[in-house]
Amino acid sequence: MDLFGYALYSSWKGIPAPPCAYERDDGSRAPCNIGDYFTVSAEDKQALRLARGRTLDIGCGAGSHALLLQRKGIEVLCIDTSSLALQVCRGRGCKRCRQMNIFRHKLHPSSFDTILLMGTNVGLAGTLDRCKRLFRICSELAKPGARLIVTSKDVRTRTNRQQVRYHRSNLEAGRFIGERRIRFTYGRKTGNWFKWIFIDPVTLRTTAHASGWEVESIINAQRGRYSAVLHLASLTQRTLR
Numbered sequence: 605m606d607l608f609g610y611a612l613y614s615s616w617k618g619i620p621a622p623p624c625a626y627e628r629d630d631g632s633r634a635p636c637n638i639g640d641y642f643t644v645s646a647e648d649k650q651a652l653r654l655a656r657g658r659t660l661d662i663g664c665g666a667g668s669h670a671l672l673l674q675r676k677g678i679e680v681l682c683i684d685t686s687s688l689a690l691q692v693c694r695g696r697g698c699k700r701c702r703q704m705n706i707f708r709h710k711l712h713p714s715s716f717d718t719i720l721l722m723g724t725n726v727g728l729a730g731t732l733d734r735c736k737r738l739f740r741i742c743s744e745l746a747k748p749g750a751r752l753i754v755t756s757k758d759v760r761t762r763t764n765r766q767q768v769r770y771h772r773s774n775l776e777a778g779r780f781i782g783e784r785r786i787r788f789t790y791g792r793k794t795g796n797w798f799k800w801i802f803i804d805p806v807t808l809r810t811t812a813h814a815s816g817w818e819v820e821s822i823i824n825a826q827r828g829r830y831s832a833v834l835h836l837a838s839l840t841q842r843t844l845r
């Protein structure tokens with residue numbers, strides 16, 4: 605079941621949410637406030653000031669970032685794998701919404717001026733290899749000079765003993781430090797396990813660079829979270845690589 609979409613949809617319908625959390629496969633739980641998906645943080649607003657032109661919001665959730673841009677007259681295409689999330693987006697006023705997995709998209713190449721991966725959505729790639737693929741997909745969909753706005757987290761800032769142990773076990777198993785297996789819980793209901801990845805600004809720079817993206821600015825937030833604005837180097841520069 606699409607439990608996250610169900611949580612967004614129920615919250616939008618005004619049904620009081622039971623306690624929600626992201627449970628990791630070592631048993632740790634991070635509480636999740638569904639209401640947060642209906643607002644845009646100050647850091648995200650700052651990064652979104654650089655959005656312009658035709659915009660693609662990958663994994664749009666409740667559509668909060670898309671709505672903010674739409675109000676400024678920016679045309680946004682919202683995509684998400686969750687039909688429930690997209691019902692919320694449409695209901696809240698997002699004009700263009702399509703159910704789609706970004707890894708199996710059927711969008712035209714070179715058609716977006718700005719691409720968003722908000723809500724730590726670089727993470728939906730799950731592993732560092734798929735992150736590289738995600739950045740490549742973004743560069744194929746982007747027009748030359750386009751911007752990519754992403755948010756993620758530097759997990760090395762976490763000093764809690766259980767976090768440190770989890771990150772060390774990743775390294776010992778030959779995985780990237782920021783990879784995790786998690787599932788969403790909504791009251792007593794639990795969703796399926798899936799992989800998520802947090803990447804630090806240095807790894808972002810090198811991983812995205814391989815597909816032609818250059819980091820323009822980084823906005824640091826609390827607890828290792830950050831937003832980054834990248835731009836696509838010109839076609840000639842990309843061909844020379």
Ligand SMILES: C[S@@+](CC[C@H](N)C(=O)[O-])C[C@H]1O[C@@H](n2cnc3c(N)ncnc32)[C@H](O)[C@@H]1O
Pocket residue numbers: 608640641642662663664665666667668683684685686689704705706707721722723724725728
């Ligand atoms: C953490 S939420 C972020 C939502 C929104 N961007 C925000 O910041 O409020 C991740 C969203 O990405 C969607 N998603 C996950 N994997 C996806 C994929 N491969 N393609 C498109 N959407 C995906 C999920 O259904 C979910 O709505």
